[in-house]
Amino acid sequence: MNVLEVREVGKTYGGVVALHDAELTVRAGSVHALLGENGAGKSTLIKVISGAVAPDRGTVSLSGRAVSFASTARAAASGVAVVSQELNLFPDLDVLSNLYPMREPKRGPFRDKRAMIAAAEPVFAELGLDVELDRPLGTLTLAQRQLVEIAKALLTRPRVLILDEPTSALDEASTARLLEILRALRERQVAVVFVSHILEEVMALCDEITVLRDGRTVLSGIARDELDIERVVAAMLGDKPELPDHAAPERSRADEGRGTLELRGVTVPGLLHDIDLTAAPGEVVGLAGLAGSGHTAILEVVAGLRKTSGGRVDLPDGRPVPHGLRAAIAAGVALVSGDRRRLGLLLDKPVWENMAQVRTVALGRDGLFIRPRRLRAAARKLLSTLHIHADSVDTACGLLSGGNQQKVVLAKWLAAEPTVLLLDDPTRGVDVGGKSEIHALLRSVATDSIVLLCSTDLDELAAVCDRVLVLYRGAVCATLTGSRINQHDLLHAMNTGAA
Ligand SMILES: Nc1ncnc2c1ncn2[C@@H]1O[C@H](COP(=O)(O)OP(=O)(O)OP(=O)(O)O)[C@@H](O)[C@H]1O
Ligand SMILES: [Mg+2]
Structure with a gap:
């Protein structure tokens, strides 16, 4: 079943066309790779889905129903969680507070700290993230902050989980653990969208592939088995020369x-x-x-x-x-x-x-x-x-x-x-x-x-x-x-x- 469908989405920033008729169809219980060169429009498409950016045209549907989220918090409440490329965390708040922005579990009028900790601990363990929950987020390493952002998304128990280059700050061990978690989510029928420039990594994990080039979908949901890395790269680059000439900057x-x-x-x-x-x-x-x-x-x-x-x-x-x-x-x-x-x-x-x-x-x-x-x-x-x-x-x-x-x-x-x-x-x-x-x-x-x-x-x-x-x-x-x-x-x- 298709959980997420994006049709004919366009977005222009000033004079820059970021998306031009972008399409994306994601099945429940699959990992979908969203690929493309730097600037192809991947992050913009994700922001359109999560409500962080309003598209100029086109539609986003969730389980067949058109949606238009007013904010990423609304998207999360409807089961669409995003781990964005630029982390959305508050360095001055402690780790625990960062996990529950605007939706802290409550007991009466107070936030239910015990429930928050009880929910967070197993997720942290699964991610191999070993930090005290009362530490200010700003004191964590980038990799740890990346894992906190991932934990935050997992804690919403999403139906659709979108990760925009989640492994770019992670070492091998953390990456391996994350990929295991994504495989487990796929088993639980979650629809996972995964953006990465490490093609070997995505290709080993994903079931389907969509490639954007200059804001257009040039490959749409092709089964992994029908593609190899060469074909994906060719689709990403189009007919652009693969290695243009260039000179080193002048040195003195x-x-x-x-x-x-x-x-x-x-x-x-x-x-x-x-x-x-x-x-x-x-x-x-x-x-x-x-x-x-x-x-x-x-x-x-x-x-x-x-x-x-x-x-x-x-x-x-x-x-x-x-x-x-x-x-x-x-x-x-x-x-x-x-x-x-x-x-x-x-x-x-x-x-x-x-x-x-x-x-x-x-x-x-x-x-x-x-x-x-x-x-x-x-x-x-x-x-x-x-x-x-x-x-x-x-x-x-x-x-x-x-x-x-x-x-x-x-x-x-x-x-x-x-x-x-x-x-x-x-x-x-x-x-x-x-x-x-x-x-x-x-x-x-x-x-x-x-x-x-x-x-x-x-x-x-x-x-x-x-x-x-x-x-x-x-x-x-x-x-x-x-x-x-x-x-x-x-x-x-x-x-x-x-x-
Ligand atoms: N807020 C903005 N204002 C103006 N231009 C923008 C804005 N956000 C993105 N763009 C432009 O839109 C295009 C698509 O950007 P986007 O961030 O979606 O690319 P991407 O595929 O995620 O690339 P990368 O792999 O480098 O992260 C780029 O040309 C970018 O410069
Ligand atoms: Mg991006």
Whole structure:
């Protein structure tokens, strides 16, 4: 039975057509993948379904009846729960209060805290989320907040559960648990709609696939078995060339110090033990490991974010890495995180201002004498280099699609022309085409700069790295090069700590 039917939905923002005759039909007891490039209209379609955005035309029906929700809370009350790409949580409230926005269980006039806890605890256990319910939400990690958002949706016991890139902030273990839960919901006849750019993940899970391209439905509810990843990608891209030519942004300061980045005996209690690492311009050095094994801690040490108890870190100009991210940026270090909400963007500010943000710190001008005209010209160049879909550099970042926001994060750090570029899962939430563009860009940036890359995407490590250090319990257990940088050898070293 079709639970959810979307017909001929159109939505225009100013001059931008976000949706154009979009269609979506979802069966009860199925997992439906909603796919498309960055900016294709996926999030907009979801917002139309949940009542967060009013469409210009078209209809949404639930079990055959036309609906038009006045708010996402109304949608949830009617059995349609959404885990949105931009989390809708209140950082100042505690975890428990975040779980029940506007619909706290009541006992008389008071909220029934006991009932709230009793309902929440098993859901948290199922998600493997181990946090105290009275903690302020703002103190949680992004992954934990993502899980809280998922728990909040599950607690409404939805008939239709829509998840917009729910795994982009999660590690492997949490992702696996979430996918198990979705399989169980399918058994219970829930209709699940799942958006992800990690195609292997969706294809392994889903029953049907709908693909949007430029706001139109180009594949509508095709059975999973009838499609493979190549065909899905072809539908996403249409007749667009898969890998357009592009040049690296102009570089200047990077040429100054062509020395190496040196870590000697770096130790952080409980995290890193006696790490040695030398990296020179011209190669991309990968860092891999299971969550907590220390690979991302190395990035944080080099970015000045973590105090060491022993050893030293010398930047290419021979000076030790300073304390604090701001000082590290001024010393030529850049840290790009796939977690765009953490090292975030100023969503209400235009693209050019966001791109200029780090650059002004790096050049020590701190916004005092910035010349908007030149900064906008520089931003325009990055916009085309990275194929960022935005009307112009004056568009507010909050209006860009998730993946395009992620590219702006990368652009703003590249604009600072770093000598050391640190990347932590830089392409999470970026579509396949964008991923290969960014990979090519990283290769060209690496001719002048030192690049260290952490990625949960092992194919990404294989695609761009010359050398990968695998960390196990805070120490380097293996160094892989050439054809040994592959899924099998990486996983083996990551899981066993064997060379
Ligand atoms: N509030 C808004 N104002 C103006 N334009 C918008 C707004 N919201 C979305 N858009 C535009 O609509 C188009 C579709 O965006 P949408 O967020 O739906 O894409 P998406 O498929 O979810 O992409 P991603 O994979 O990057 O998250 C984009 O061109 C985006 O810039
Ligand atoms: Mg989106």
